[in-house]
Amino acid sequence: MNLFAKEDRCVSPNLIKIKLPELPEVQTIVNDLDKKIVGKKILGVLYCDAKKLIKESSFEKFKKEIKNKKILKAERRAKNILVHLSDEKILSVHLKMTGHLLIVKNSKLKAKNLGATSSQIIIKNGKWAGNNLPKELKEPKNQFIHLVLELSGGEVLALSDMRKFAEVKLVDNGYLRILDQKLGPEPLDTGFDIKCFKNIIKSSKGKIKQALMDQSKISGIGNTYADEILFFSGVRPDRLVGSLKEVEINMIFRSIKDILKKAIKLRGTSTADFRDTEGKEGGYQKVRYVYQRKGEKCRKCGSIIKKIKQGGRGTCFCPVCQK
DNA sequence: TGCAGTGTTGCTTC
DNA sequence: CGAAGCAACACTGC
Numbered sequence: 001m002n003l004f005a006k007e008d009r010c011v012s013p014n015l016i017k018i019k020l021p022e023l024p025e026v027q028t029i030v031n032d033l034d035k036k037i038v039g040k041k042i043l044g045v046l047y048c049d050a051k052k053l054i055k056e057s058s059f060e061k062f063k064k065e066i067k068n069k070k071i072l073k074a075e076r077r078a079k080n081i082l083v084h085l086s087d088e089k090i091l092s093v094h095l096k097m098t099g100h101l102l103i104v105k106n107s108k109l110k111a112k113n114l115g116a117t118s119s120q121i122i123i124k125n126g127k128w129a130g131n132n133l134p135k136e137l138k139e140p141k142n143q144f145i146h147l148v149l150e151l152s153g154g155e156v157l158a159l160s161d162m163r164k165f166a167e168v169k170l171v172d173n174g175y176l177r178i179l180d181q182k183l184g185p186e187p188l189d190t191g192f193d194i195k196c197f198k199n200i201i202k203s204s205k206g207k208i209k210q211a212l213m214d215q216s217k218i219s220g221i222g223n224t225y226a227d228e229i230l231f232f233s234g235v236r237p238d239r240l241v242g243s244l245k246e247v248e249i250n251m252i253f254r255s256i257k258d259i260l261k262k263a264i265k266l267r268g269t270s271t272a273d274f275r276d277t278e279g280k281e282g283g284y285q286k287v288r289y290v291y292q293r294k295g296e297k298c299r300k301c302g303s304i305i306k307k308i309k310q311g312g313r314g315t316c317f318c319p320v321c322q323k
Numbered sequence: 324t325g326c327a328g329t330g331t332t333g334c335t336t337c
Numbered sequence: 338c339g340a341a342g343c344a345a346c347a348c349t350g351c
Contacts, residue, residue, distance in 0.1 A: 020331095163330095164347085167342095213331095223329095311341080312342065
């Protein structure tokens with residue numbers, strides 16, 4: 001059985017397309033990158049429009065430094081995608097909200113009738129302008145191209161991001177230490193055990209959902225999984241951490257591990273663009289119990305899922321199952 | 324039709 | 338000092 005609506009899967013072997021990336025989604029992307037582009041060389045930057053996109057260094061520097069770097073491996077730290085390159089460089093990508101990466105065959109993108117050479121990808125106003133475009137590239141979500149890297153082997157790696165929140169940096173190895181300093185432990189590492197989690201709870205003050213989403217405390221949990229984790233723990237999102245009983249803390253700890261693992265296994269489950277999955281067949285709804293289910297029936301007890309605003313974010317929970 | 328909602332991060336404010 | 342609010346952005350839905 002397929003647990004996903006069409007839009008939430010990798011829609012073609014060459015297209016990595018997952019929305020609203022939290023830890024499991026970023027892990028999925030990283031796993032795919034590791035499979036598909038490791039060993040290739042970055043021949044150069046074919047296109048880059050956003051001045052904001054390249055933050056750390058100037059674009060000219062970025063362009064010069066990334067040229068001819070070999071891709072060694074891809075890894076994830078929190079919601080950051082880290083592509084390790086030769087000469088101890090790292091291409092760091094944070095997709096923020098609507099960013100996504102595309103791997104596309106170069107030959108599909110050439111605009112022959114526009115007189116382009118093999119290395120010229122034609123993009124106009126952020127849209128692909130080649131002929132014979134794959135169907136997926138014509139989708140609206142893929143028409144916000146800000147960066148295109150040419151890879152050896154006749155492929156390109158592109159970043160599309162409607163809201164321009166995504167960030168791309170070319171950094172050196174020291175960046176890993178900077179990340180470690182500002183990010184909490186990886187929830188799926190063995191080092192993140194119940195003792196570690198209890199310490200985090202002890203050092204937190206406000207509401208439990210905010211604590212779970214605080215990247216400096218725990219890495220990689222966003223709005224979707226925070227809601228889902230708390231549902232499976234039977235704990236209301238607005239509970240103060242100080243009020244949590246031992247058994248509840250244990251439940252939350254287990255749920256963090258279980259839900260994130262399950263989500264990775266399923267290649268990510270989150271979606272914000274609800275309209276994309278609405279009405280479409282697939283078991284996607286089966287893996288989502290509360291997030292964006294306001295007004296619908298709780299899958300456990302049948303009560304109506306409630307939505308509140310907490311910490312500026314939409315927060316869904318079952319008023320009966322969660323105490 | 325305009326404006327609130329959508330969510331991640333980091334900066335500002337209190 | 339730490340929590341809360343908001344900007345960045347573009348599009349959807351009411």
